[in-house]
Amino acid sequence: MAYKQFVNQLRKTGCQLLSSFCNESVKPQKKEKRSILHMFDPMPNNSPFDINMALDAGFDVLMPYSNVKLDNIHNLTQDAIFSRGPSGVKRTALFIGGRDMGLAVDMLDVSKRAMVPPFEVSVFADPSGAFTTAAALVACVEKELQQKHGKQLKDCKALVFGGTGPVGIATGVIASLEGAETFLVDHLSKETADDAAKEYNRRFNANLKGAVAGSDEEKAALVADADIIFCTAKAGIQVLNSAILSHANNLKVAGDVNAVPPAGIEGIGLNDFGKPLAGLPEEQKAVGIGALAVGNIKYQLQQKLLTAMLETDKPLYLDFRDAFKKAQIILK
Amino acid sequence: MEKPFILHMLTTAKNLSPFDVNMALDAGWVSAVPYINVEPSEVRGLVQDAIFSRSPKGLKRTAIFIGGRETKQAMDMLKMAKNSMVPPFEVSVFADPSGAFTTAAGMVAAVEKALADKFDTTLEGKNVLALGGTGPVGQAAAVIAAKAGANVRIIGRQLDKAERIAELCSNEFGDGEITISAGADADKAEYIKTTDVVFATGAAGIQLLSAELIASAPQLKVAADVNAVPPAGIAGVDAFDNGKTIEGSVNGAVGIGALAIGNIKYQSQNRLLKKMRESDQALYLHFEHAFEVAREFIKESS
Numbered sequence: 001m002a003y004k005q006f007v008n009q010l011r012k013t014g015c016q017l018l019s020s021f022c023n024e025s026v027k028p029q030k031k032e033k034r035s036i037l038h039m040f041d042p043m044p045n046n047s048p049f050d051i052n053m054a055l056d057a058g059f060d061v062l063m064p065y066s067n068v069k070l071d072n073i074h075n076l077t078q079d080a081i082f083s084r085g086p087s088g089v090k091r092t093a094l095f096i097g098g099r100d101m102g103l104a105v106d107m108l109d110v111s112k113r114a115m116v117p118p119f120e121v122s123v124f125a126d127p128s129g130a131f132t133t134a135a136a137l138v139a140c141v142e143k144e145l146q147q148k149h150g151k152q153l154k155d156c157k158a159l160v161f162g163g164t165g166p167v168g169i170a171t172g173v174i175a176s177l178e179g180a181e182t183f184l185v186d187h188l189s190k191e192t193a194d195d196a197a198k199e200y201n202r203r204f205n206a207n208l209k210g211a212v213a214g215s216d217e218e219k220a221a222l223v224a225d226a227d228i229i230f231c232t233a234k235a236g237i238q239v240l241n242s243a244i245l246s247h248a249n250n251l252k253v254a255g256d257v258n259a260v261p262p263a264g265i266e267g268i269g270l271n272d273f274g275k276p277l278a279g280l281p282e283e284q285k286a287v288g289i290g291a292l293a294v295g296n297i298k299y300q301l302q303q304k305l306l307t308a309m310l311e312t313d314k315p316l317y318l319d320f321r322d323a324f325k326k327a328q329i330i331l332k
Numbered sequence: 333m334e335k336p337f338i339l340h341m342l343t344t345a346k347n348l349s350p351f352d353v354n355m356a357l358d359a360g361w362v363s364a365v366p367y368i369n370v371e372p373s374e375v376r377g378l379v380q381d382a383i384f385s386r387s388p389k390g391l392k393r394t395a396i397f398i399g400g401r402e403t404k405q406a407m408d409m410l411k412m413a414k415n416s417m418v419p420p421f422e423v424s425v426f427a428d429p430s431g432a433f434t435t436a437a438g439m440v441a442a443v444e445k446a447l448a449d450k451f452d453t454t455l456e457g458k459n460v461l462a463l464g465g466t467g468p469v470g471q472a473a474a475v476i477a478a479k480a481g482a483n484v485r486i487i488g489r490q491l492d493k494a495e496r497i498a499e500l501c502s503n504e505f506g507d508g509e510i511t512i513s514a515g516a517d518a519d520k521a522e523y524i525k526t527t528d529v530v531f532a533t534g535a536a537g538i539q540l541l542s543a544e545l546i547a548s549a550p551q552l553k554v555a556a557d558v559n560a561v562p563p564a565g566i567a568g569v570d571a572f573d574n575g576k577t578i579e580g581s582v583n584g585a586v587g588i589g590a591l592a593i594g595n596i597k598y599q600s601q602n603r604l605l606k607k608m609r610e611s612d613q614a615l616y617l618h619f620e621h622a623f624e625v626a627r628e629f630i631k632e633s634s
Contacts, residue, residue, distance in 0.1 A: 044370075045369075045370065045378070046365070046367070048340045048365070048378055048379075048381045048385070049381040049384060049385040050385075051338065051340065052338055052386050053385050055335075055338055055363055056390065064365065235380065260380065260418055261418075295384065299385070
């Protein structure tokens with residue numbers, strides 16, 4: 001009120017110029033609301049990786065929610081959308097983490113259905129960073145496949161080692177949906193691999209198969225006719241050594257996401273992007289993509305998807321399919 | 333744009349301490365993110381998740397704080413965190429379970445100053461009695477004082493527990509370079525006769541050293557008490573005291589109360605939190621570093 005009186009006083013005393021200046025530029029701007037990312041996670045804690053990424057993407061405030069169940073998502077979503085007004089919801093978004101790809105996609109779905117337009121916010125699911133890691137991995141491999149070998153994913157047989165973990169399953173689903181004949185490889189049990197393949201085929205209309213390879217002999221037999229090898233196994237464990245890889249006569253591209261030495265696939269350097277695998281005979285033309293090369297694309301990808309939620313006018317609902325499309329664009 | 337300062341705060345408890353959260357934000361960390369009910373076995377996964385999402389440059393603006401209630405567990409988690417780094421993907425880590433490390437550092441530094449000011453001496457060769465010394469603050473204070481050359485005895489109500497803790501302090505935290513002894517609370521009248529310094533670090537509201545015992549301590553020089561809740565842990569020492577002569581001490585011993593210690597503790601924690609923000613290389617901080625900065629602060633302010 002004091003401000004208005006001050007401006008009126010100026011008008012009365014004829015200081016038109018000053019008063020119009022006050023009206024135009026001195027008038028306090030309505031401050032934009034701080035951006036908030038509500039991070040829902042079924043696990044006991046959020047991933048520090050995602051926290052760093054979200055803050056680096058420009059979110060002002062992060063709120064972690066741990067031990068979140070699917071049943072909680074509807075209410076949490078509606079709680080988040082009704083407190084800020086339609087302009088405030090544009091500065092609000094949801095992130096879904098966890099370890100389980102199926103659960104994350106279900107949560108994304110429930111959350112989307114809980115929106116009440118115009119009270120509606122963007123939602124991005126990336127459990128364990130698996131969607132963006134898998135999307136980056138498959139897109140990098142696809143690029144090298146085209147550039148070095150003139151092939152498409154649909155022409156290829158692909159193996160996913162560590163195929164029953166979150167990144168492995170997401171990698172397998174993306175590759176399969178792109179048309180590759182894709183096997184999820186478990187190191188202990190064929191049944192585990194088959195179960196995962198069946199479940200995700202049903203969910204996403206994919207065409208995955210299961211396989212097991214524990215010993216070096218089993219691995220050598222399995223890689224013999226593979227065009228593509230994805231390694232998404234546990235960090236710090238070498239899954240495939242050069243002796244095994246020497247049996248992979250059809251191998252065109254191999255990608256590894258393990259950044260903790262030793263590498264998951266021997267002969268691939270952390271920063272390799274399309275470099276021939278070291279330690280293999282010359283007639284084998286396979287090239288490798290290392291964990292930091294994949295990580296670099298994954299990083300840009302996750303950053304872009306997070307930023308997109310801050311910039312968009314219309315709410316976005318982002319899962320592994322959106323991540324893969326965006327990764328392809330980044331690599332072009 | 334520079335990346336925001338992020339402190340990932342891990343605790344084995346079901347909540348972070350609001351004290352630590354305030355301290356972190358006041359020390360310039362932009363975001364303080366809680367991770368609760370953390371199992372020590374989860375440290376590796378959390379650390380590696382934290383280090384791989386920023387470039388080495390961005391990691392200079394990232395750090396990890398380890399809270400919780402237990403000294404040994406926090407030190408183990410600190411070691412685990414350090415071992416999980418993959419240089420150049422590496423961040424600083426600071427362990428301060430229940431604020432015990434910085435509290436102990438504040439107390440020992442205040443005692444050291446009182447020894448110098450009033451008795452013109454150091455901790456070297458002094459007999460220290462850590463009353464109620466089996467808790468986190470007592471443990472850290474015992475180790476810091478022993479490393480400064482004092483002969484420290486941890487006193488507890490149960491002798492076997494005090495012995496166990498003394499051994500843990502000597503071997504785990506002192507790397508076997510120090511020897512801390514143990515004693516039962518029932519025998520403290522005997523020990524007090526040869527005691528130079530008393531630390532009172534028991535539960536709040538319990539008197540650990542009576543006026544009678546003070547009167548029977550012919551060489552007592554300094555008595556410090558971290559308890560701010562009446563009755564005081566040491567008869568005649570109140571929370572505000574900072575070098576005031578204790579009534580009834582035959583040797584003119586001085587008292588240091590909880591608020592004087594708290595002030596140095598605050599400075600020590602603040603400085604370590606800031607150090608992690610400013611350091612060019614990854615730091616792994618615990619009670620020893622807390623003591624270094626507490627000494628620094630005392631030196632600057634005197």
